[in-house]
Amino acid sequence: MGFTPHGKHLIAGEWVAGDATFTSEPAQGPAHQFSIGTVDLVDHACEAAEDAFWTYGYTTRAERAAFLDAIADEIEARAEAITEIGTQETGLPAARLNGERGRTTGQLRLFADHIRKGDYLDRRHDAALPDRQPAPRPDIRLMERPIGPVAVFGASNFPLAFSTAGGDTAAALAAGCPVVVKGHSAHPGTGEIVAEAIKAAIEKTGMPMGVFSLVQGGKRDVGTALVQHPRIKAVGFTGSLAGGRALFDLCARRDEPIPFFGELGSVNPMFMLPKAVRARADELGAGWAGSLVLGAGQFCTNPGIAVAIDGPDTDRFIAATKAALEKIGGQIMLTEGIARAYRDGKDRFESRNSVTPVYTTESAGREASPNLYETTAQAYLQDHALGEEVFGPLGLIVRVSSVDEMAQLAKGFEGQLTATIHMDAADLEDARKLRPILERKAGRVLVNGFPTGVEVVDSMVHGGPFPASTNFGATSVGTMSIRRFLRPVSYQNFPTELLPADLQN
Known part of the structure; x- marks a missing residue:
């Protein structure tokens, strides 16, 4: 029209x-x-x-x-x-x-x-009590x-x-x-x-x-x-x-x-419990990739971090995530400034010896392509910058040695908009260890879902402890x-x- x-x-x-x-600086059409x-x-x-x-x-x-x-x-x-x-x-x-x-x-x-x-x-309403002693209400x-x-x-x-x-x-x-x-x-x-x-x-x-x-x-x-x-x-x-x-x-x-x-904003960590990863590594990897790149990763609920126990099941999860990301091309970002900030965030990860590239791409202009890295729990806790939000389709896997180390890592996270538990029925006891920690860290805690997509309903909380x-x-x-x-x-x-x-x- x-x-x-x-x-x-x-x-x-x-x-x-x-x-x-x-x-104005439109992505397309007249200024x-x-x-x-x-x-x-x-x-x-x-x-x-x-x-x-x-x-x-x-x-x-x-x-x-x-x-x-x-x-x-x-x-x-x-x-x-x-x-x-x-x-x-x-x-x-x-x-x-x-x-x-x-x-x-x-x-x-x-x-x-x-x-x-x-x-x-x-x-x-508290009705008057004129005869109350020693003084009326x-x-x-x-x-x-x-x-x-x-x-x-x-x-x-x-x-x-x-x-x-x-x-x-x-x-x-x-x-x-x-x-x-x-x-x-x-x-x-x-x-x-x-x-x-x-x-x-x-x-x-x-x-x-x-x-x-x-x-x-x-x-x-x-x-x-x-x-x-x-x-x-x-x-x-x-x-x-x-x-x-x-x-x-x-x-x-x-x-x-x-x-x-x-x-x-928030990095919205996901905690991948072992039985779920063993049973559904491919499905979880594809699902995370889809959520990570949705809208070029420009959602405040973008799940930027996945925490998983080191081992062959996590290797399969990472491989599935990488395979899904390889199919995603560049996407237009909202502004030139946001695109520059995304490239700066990628450079921050590339500059750290404690971070290992899993899948990296080059982004230019107003486009962003996905990137994936991994690190250890010890390295993550020692480097505050790894927990800073990168606004765009960039993901980080944090390998831990056990569910107990996963819980310790969760305690080290800053306030989040969301935190997610991926679990099967056999993971219930491990999930019980995490829930009290995550409900202190986030405004919304999810099970077996991805946080992108915020329902506008009476029961929704979109907020959380600082800095979320x-x-x-x-x-x-x-x-x-x-x-x-x-x-x-x-x-x-x-x-x-x-x-x-x-x-x-």
């Missing part, structure tokens, strides 16, 4: 151009000009969000649910154009973009249903309330599901919090068209215009201004450890420190993620007529 971005920011219902521009964000635009958007909060924060659950449904409808109405610009900018295939769009609209509708039910409010009620305007940083690897109208935005809007999005420069056209969908939903449902703004591009000063703006009460971020840690520190240093909910995320008690996927943007308020001795409507019954 042909979508040509106009390259403007959306600030409180108005499309605003700036004096300076940047040029476009986009206005560069400024500190003044951030200030305008944040002040508008604060003004909107006094209306939006006090809308009914039914009104906000209708708004979320309307955003989903408007995104679907632009489906073809979203896929067109998304594939051009990111190089992701149309099928992946279509699936991600469905996930994005699905989580908006999931939150709409979630807030209609009202369980998330965690309403509590007052009537006390409790309910969760929205915290105020929220800043969201778009992710490079999910132009829809973790960006403009993605999970952080959906959760914040569901809670009753206006949102200011800092768009990612890797896919500004995709961000723009989704912002158009949100603007249309605002107009359709009569929401205040300041409930959503999108600031495109901009240098570090724009991100800094956003997280340090006094109107912002929380930040949602999906990205690199270095970038997330810098923003986290800025949030902590504010005059009023605010929570920073950063999802910063900056708040181990939170998730950025699933309905529980709404808790990040709420705070409990107690109402003591309130007349019924003065209580919030959701507490009156």
Whole structure:
């Protein structure tokens, strides 16, 4: 149908151009000009969000649910154009973009249903006890309330599901919090068209215009201004450890420190128990290779490390993984910068005597080809760099001597988004040794699966101990993620007529 971005920011219902521009760097198709964000635009958007909060924060659950449904409808109405610009900018295939769009609209509708039910409010009531001795007890009620305007940083690897109208935005809007999005420069056209969908939903449902703004591009000063703006009460971020840690520190240093909910990546170790490897070495190797190269390895849940007991069964597992990887050619990465970082990560492995190449390739330009290495448990524990995420299709096998050494190695891992046990029924006792360790290390523990693919459901946790995320008690996927943007308020001795409507019954 042909979508040509106009390259403007959306600030409180108005499309605003700036004096300076940047040029997009699409994987294919035409480049476009986009206005560069400024500190003044951030200030305008944040002040508008604060003004909107006094209306939006006090809308009914039914009104906000209708708004979320309307955003989903408007995104679907632009489906073809979203896929067109998304594939051009990111190089992701149309099928992946279509699936991600469905996930994005699905989580908006999931939150709409979630807030209609009202369980998330965690309403509590302790009735007055006027005759209690030695002192009477007052009537006390409790309910969760929205915290105020929220800043969201778009992710490079999910132009829809973790960006403009993605999970952080959906959760914040569901809670009753206006949102200011800092768009990612890797896919500004995709961000723009989704912002158009949100603007249309605002107009359709009569929401205040300041409930959503999108600031495109901009240098570090724009991100800094956003997280340090006094109107912002929380930040949602999906990205690199270095970038997330810098923003986290800025949030902590504010005059009023605010929570920073950063999802910063993970190596997502898999623990291959001996009976499973003996029975299914070929199947497990092919499965790991498929997960490792999915989306050119550009998933935060990419299983980058497999831990297995040294011996002929593990040799077969490694050979099967290598054979599967040899069939995979180069894949386009999301940006030139991500492709360079992948090559740097490969060079880091190549430079270490403790690492043995199993299958290596050369990657150039924006393409990435898979690589596979192996090392020992002792070498891994002595070299912290081997546990640092390489964003892309690179895998590392860590050979251990026994299940006991596997458990010791597991204790040495940093916080992870996921950890996986591959086991057969005869591995149950060994799995019992690992489970307590892994549930301390990861937000999601899997058995006999691969962690790429995160279900958007009530029971999902997408988070984990640092450095997987900056708040181990939170998730950025699933309905529980709404808790990040709420705070409990107690109402003591309130007349019924003065209580919030959701507490009156």
